[in-house]
Structure formats: structure tokens, C-alpha cells
Amino acid sequence: MTTENKPAVIQSLQIGLNILEILAKEKEPLKFTDIQNLTSMTKSNLYKYLSTLSQFGMIYRNPHTNTYILGHKLVQLGNVALGQSSIIEVVIPYFKKITEHTSLTVLLAVPSMQGPLISYIASADYGINIGAQMGTHLPLASSTGVVFSTFEKDIHLKDWEIQELSNFTEREIEQFNIEKEKTRELFFASKTEPLIQHISSFSVPILNFNNQLLGAITVVGITETVPKTVEDPIGQYVLQIAKEISQYYGFTK
The missing domain is CATH 3.30.450.40 (GAF domain)
Structure with missing residues (x-):
């Protein structure tokens, strides 16, 4: 009986990509709490991911509404x-x-x-x-x-x-x-x-x-x-x- 080897993945990268997919699927700006509910992440971890993705232009936080959308770098x-x-x-x-x-x-x-x-x-x-x-x-x-x-x-x-x-x-x-x-x-x-x-x-x-x-x-x-x-x-x-x-x-x- 042979077992199928699963490809190795970087979990942190997988989580970050999942956040991007959520923002893409929802098709509207999301608040921090919306993303937290959809990812079931802790506040501290989610903040780190959102901060990193924002820093690299992958997402954008509107300072007036405190909502997140996909960023210019992805475009x-x-x-x-x-x-x-x-x-x-x-x-x-x-x-x-x-x-x-x-x-x-x-x-x-x-x-x-x-x-x-x-x-x-x-x-x-x-x-x-x-x-x-x-x-x-x-x-x-x-x-x-x-x-x-x-x-x-x-x-x-x-x-x-x-x-x-x-x-x-x-x-x-x-x-x-x-x-x-x-x-x-x-x-x-x-x-x-x-x-x-x-x-x-x-x-x-x-x-x-x-x-x-x-x-x-x-x-x-x-x-x-x-x-x-x-x-x-x-x-x-x-x-x-x-x-x-x-x-x-x-x-x-």
C-alpha cells in the first residue's frame, strides 16, 4: 500500500494568500472584524498579517472607513x-x-x-x-x-x-x-x-x-x-x- 506525499507548503504564506482570496471574493471593502470572522484568526495574528500585506501594497486600508481592499501591487x-x-x-x-x-x-x-x-x-x-x-x-x-x-x-x-x-x-x-x-x-x-x-x-x-x-x-x-x-x-x-x-x-x- 502506497501513501501519497503531500506537497510541502509554507503555512504563513498560505494564510496570507487566504486573506487575499477573501478580499477578492467579497468584492466590497471589509472591516477588521469582518475579516476576523471569516478567518477565525486571533486579533493579534490578523493585525500582523494585515500590516505586512499593507506594507507590500497587497492590500489597502482606507484610513477614513477603516476598511480593507486589494492593493495596487496586485493590479x-x-x-x-x-x-x-x-x-x-x-x-x-x-x-x-x-x-x-x-x-x-x-x-x-x-x-x-x-x-x-x-x-x-x-x-x-x-x-x-x-x-x-x-x-x-x-x-x-x-x-x-x-x-x-x-x-x-x-x-x-x-x-x-x-x-x-x-x-x-x-x-x-x-x-x-x-x-x-x-x-x-x-x-x-x-x-x-x-x-x-x-x-x-x-x-x-x-x-x-x-x-x-x-x-x-x-x-x-x-x-x-x-x-x-x-x-x-x-x-x-x-x-x-x-x-x-x-x-x-x-x-x-
Whole structure:
């Protein structure tokens, strides 16, 4: 007879999430006593949870009515989640085409405060260590980093770029600026083995109607199989796909 192992949970986090669910389900501002009745928590414990959730913007206490509602941070996180999920849904069929056509791995990187964030990976049939995985951030020195530095307009993300550039030599900065100008002209950036030996990549941007960077398509594989120029047939193929996705979001070159 086998017993099913239950997944480990953090009880305090579970309680906090339960409070958020209660506020969402009630659909109206709740007083402290209302929440206490619905959670059966002691006053001292409930106060600590509400105070912590308020501090992080997860809930908001109206000082005039002493009632609680969901906070602005949840709205921000929800918008980010919706934005990322929608672009992922759009790119999935395209990424399948790219992997079938090229036998290379394809990444979707989206903007985050820490730089390009890998949000989706379509792996090639063979297994290789690409030096990154879902949920990790790519450095400025990568082909994705060059695309983000070239096309990203959000001033808040420039803090990431400044921090990354502080590790560059003067000559590396000069070369990087040259790469950016070329990328701005061609909508294409390539890097030879930027993260791991024998693995190279090239990246192209996905833009919207306002010329804002929604993300980057990055193709990764063994150095000998990855195009280094936009003139390569594979480079042209992926660039055309990026153009189609961008047109879906209203971009016109």
C-alpha cells in the first residue's frame, strides 16, 4: 500500500494568500472584524498579517472607513502576468515553426527590472546546455542584451544597463555601442559564445505600434549552426517571423 506525499507548503504564506482570496471574493471593502470572522484568526495574528500585506501594497486600508481592499501591487502584478501570458500564447506556434525549420532552441525574453527575463523556451530535439533556463535573466553581453539595450525605452530598465556597463572596459563599451548601432539598423544582433563555450546565439526584437519593445526572440545552438549575420537564410526566416508578430501588435517599420 502506497501513501501519497503531500506537497510541502509554507503555512504563513498560505494564510496570507487566504486573506487575499477573501478580499477578492467579497468584492466590497471589509472591516477588521469582518475579516476576523471569516478567518477565525486571533486579533493579534490578523493585525500582523494585515500590516505586512499593507506594507507590500497587497492590500489597502482606507484610513477614513477603516476598511480593507486589494492593493495596487496586485493590479501591477496582474497586468504583468496578463501581458506576459498573452505574448507567450502568440509566440508559441511561431516558435514551434522555428525549431522545426532550424533544429535550434528558441527563447522568448521579456522586459523586467533586472534585464531580459526568459519567459518561454522551445527546445530543439537534441539536448544542449544553453547556459540559461526559464525565469533567469540574460546579461547585457548576450545577443538578447544588445537588443534590449538598443530598443528598450523604459528609463527604469536603464539602471540594469548602467550596472552591467560598469563591468565593461572602455574598449568593450566602444564595441558595444558599435553593435547597438548595427542592431538598430538591421533589427538583428548576434553573439559568439557569450555565456557558455561552444554555444552562440542571435536575437531579434518584437515591437508594438508605439515602437516599444515587447520582447526578443533569441535563437540558440552550437556555434557552428547559429547564423552570425542577418543575411543568412535562418536569420532572414526568424526576422520575418519577428516582423509578423510585431505587426500583430501594430508595429510598422
